[in-house]
Amino acid sequence: MRVEETDVVVVGGRLAGSATAITLARGGHRVVMLERRRLPSDVLSSHALVPSAVAETARLGALERLLALDPPKSPWVHVGAGDVQVHEHWSAVDGIGYGLCIPRVDQDVELARTAEAAGADVRMQTDVRDVVWRAGRAAGVRCVHDGEEVEIRARLVVGADGRRSTVAARCGAWTPYRASRNGRGAAYRYMTDPHVGTRWHATMSQWRWGTTVGYTFPTPGGRMICMLMPPAERISEVRRDPEGAWRALVGEDSDGIGARLRGATDHTRIRSTSETISYFRASSGPGWALAGDAGHFKDPVIGSGQRDALRFGRRLGEIVGPVLDAGGEDAELDAALQEWERERDRTCMASYHWGSRESRPNAPATPLLREVIRTFDGHRGQLADNFGRVRDPERIVSPRVVALGLLNALHRHPGRRREIVREALGELPIEAGIRLDRWLGRHLFRASTTRPSERGDVDFPPVPRAASAAVAVPDEGTAGLATNGGPSAAGASEGPTAVSTAR
Ligand SMILES: Cc1cc2nc3c(=O)[nH]c(=O)nc-3n(C[C@H](O)[C@H](O)[C@H](O)COP(=O)(O)OP(=O)(O)OC[C@H]3O[C@@H](n4cnc5c(N)ncnc54)[C@H](O)[C@@H]3O)c2cc1C
Structure with missing residues (x-):
């Protein structure tokens, strides 16, 4: 050797x-x-x-x-929970006031x-x-x-x-x-961001509804990643029927994350973990x-x-x-x-x-x-x-x-x-x-x-x-x-x- x-x-x-x-x-x-x-x-x-x-x-x-x-660059952070919508600027750290x-x-x-x-x-x-x-x-x-x-x-x-x-x-x-022990699992995918050119494409969002927490983060090339974090048990639904389970989860918050994702195209496959x-x-x-x-x-x-x-x-x-x-x-x-x-x-x-x-x-x-x-x-x-x-x-x-x-x-x-x-x-x-x-x-x-x-x-x-x-x-x-x-x-x-x- x-x-x-x-x-x-x-x-x-x-x-x-x-x-x-x-x-x-x-x-x-x-x-x-x-x-x-x-x-x-x-x-x-x-x-x-x-x-x-x-x-x-x-x-x-x-x-x-x-x-x-x-x-x-995302200088904005947003939390959406039903009728509550909080929009804030990140505090700067070492002069950097944006997320990536x-x-x-x-x-x-x-x-x-x-x-x-x-x-x-x-x-x-x-x-x-x-x-x-x-x-x-x-x-x-x-x-x-x-x-x-x-x-x-x-x-x-x-x-x-x-x-x-x-x-x-x-x-x-x-x-x-x-x-x-984790109580939540995660399922995520990439897609085009229908809101390029607006403040949404410069905002990192957390969405809270039902029993799920979700995120949308803008990524390069006019795209975004969306991660859904339902209770870990629901990840088996995602594995059985990825598209159906995804639609069901997003549909439970149609005015929140559902509205944010509406019009997105070119979805990648869903990756998940429980x-x-x-x-x-x-x-x-x-x-x-x-x-x-x-x-x-x-x-x-x-x-x-x-x-x-x-x-x-x-x-x-x-x-x-x-x-x-x-x-x-x-x-x-x-x-x-x-x-x-x-x-x-x-x-x-x-x-x-x-x-x-x-x-x-x-x-x-x-x-x-x-x-x-x-x-x-x-x-x-x-x-x-x-x-x-x-x-x-x-x-x-x-x-x-x-x-x-x-x-x-x-x-x-x-x-x-x-x-x-x-x-x-x-x-x-x-x-x-x-x-x-x-x-x-x-x-x-x-x-x-x-x-x-x-x-x-x-x-x-x-x-x-x-x-x-x-x-x-x-x-x-x-x-x-x-x-x-x-x-x-x-x-x-x-x-x-x-x-x-x-x-
Ligand atoms: C679903 C999910 C979503 C997440 N989302 C976020 C998020 O939005 N923001 C955030 O900050 N964090 C997030 N995290 C956490 C983040 O991904 C990890 O904390 C981060 O990847 C840790 O980096 P690391 O370098 O320690 O390890 P890793 O990224 O796991 O890298 C370890 C590397 O070691 C290599 N390796 C392993 N064994 C060997 C070996 N024997 N010999 C040589 N090489 C080896 C592997 O190939 C790998 O490349 C998320 C995690 C998960 C699971």
Whole structure:
């Protein structure tokens, strides 16, 4: 087997992988980034970049490349829930006051190209099969490219290889210490946007009706993506009869999302998933880290995964770079990795809760929720800050906002007062749990306590079985974690010990 040496090996070459590779390569480190697929290639995602995510691409030096794809800029954000229609401007982040939505098939390759331009050695169609261990530390990977097996030794192994992470599996971190079952599934497709030239083609919209949440995001070439998120059980209807189920879901909100889509043509096929478990995995250990979805995933109902993959991919490089520069001891490197994981978890906990809460398959436009949303009408930027991750959701939907919404709901719907009060009371433990996590903050490292916003009865798929190096590269199809074949791996000679779930 050929053996190579480098400083850092990054497994996975999309968002988190490119962000880490760019940052470390710019810092003068030797980085090899390995991607199983040949980019450009697609991945399951509705890929909205909120302004704070666009700002991340700017920090990484990739924004110009993305803008060269001529995506429509969306300075507007809109929430539609029956008679409540809130239109706001995004708050600017680093001077960027617009969102972008570029199909992953185009977006990801530009990030990988930026990594290459920064000096990373980017290798496509290279499947990582195993992590190499020396004296209890991750010390590299074994991979296969073009039938040839190669061992790449490195001081740091970064798994940026998505939800079915080989690195997580080989580092004993596959099973999350904290997870929440998704209540919603997702079905999406592209189509022409009948409103090109109007403000709608510069607006990212969320629609709420029945038991479904939907999104419309403008994409390049006068097109748009529409994602519907009904209760997860309804995805089986989508699989049985895609067009019929799509029409039925959209038809349930004919004056809302139905009107937005009317006149759209040239629809692509519908992609769907019913498996989007949110989780935190132990994401650092001796000589290894898990960036992006490999380490943490939250429900796509909040559209935040790309932003965090980019941000904490970058932050990983920024935090460990100086330790690698100074030739720090292994213990210093591991402490830096853990510091990074703590920062990620502190920052992401609020949106994890928000995603779990929004993923409940109950009605997303009850009288109470509609009135809470209506409270933001005319208050420029506040609700958008929630989607934009400018402030934490519980600070935006504050007790004052909830109280106002409740009073208005009781006033406007005198016949439904009992139901409204019951719903408000039901939200109290959820609010309390979220605020408790915020209050306990940094003391909660890898804590597995389940709060009322989470559905902890998760049936997480087992650690993928090892397979021989000759196994064909599995396709990242449309199915979720539970149904796809897992990544392959040869048996490690000196494997890791299981990662502790609470420290
Ligand atoms: C239905 C859905 C809709 C979503 N919508 C949005 C949205 O609108 N906005 C948003 O911000 N986020 C959204 N997300 C989340 C977002 O897609 C992810 O958070 C994001 O893709 C994470 O990027 P990543 O780089 O960590 O992982 P990935 O994008 O999963 O990339 C991992 C890469 O690793 C490679 N890989 C895997 N194993 C190996 C191996 N053994 N060797 C080499 N390479 C390997 C894979 O081929 C893949 O290219 C959505 C997710 C879903 C499921």
